[in-house]
Amino acid sequence: MGIVYHGNYAQYLEMGRVEWLRTLGISYKSMEENGIILPVISLQLDFKKSAKYDDLLTVETKLKKMPSVKIEFDYKIYNNNRELLVEANTVLAFMNKARNRPTRCPDYILEKLKDS
16 A cells, blocks of 8 residues: 555654654663563544655654653654654553562653753
8 A cells, every 4th residue: 555554653752752862862772671561552543644665754752741761752653744643642651670560760861860
């Protein structure tokens, strides 16, 4: 059909989150190595227009509010013509990997957010 499969958008949002963390100087891999994982507990997508194969996409990722046990992001995905394709929202939970239990946002992330 020449358009991007709707299920791919969740991966685009993940790339947006990973890059957002990277701009803070935090790697998702290092978080996991320190025992923190971030499973998605809510995902909302509002499709405006279809992305086509070979479109260059831009994912804008914004923190909705300061995190606690949860962290929430809003997103906008644009094509190379700067047309809005998708508005989205995700909520993730900070989890202690070893205990498989919710935990508070690590202090080192909160400190980086205060400094940004």
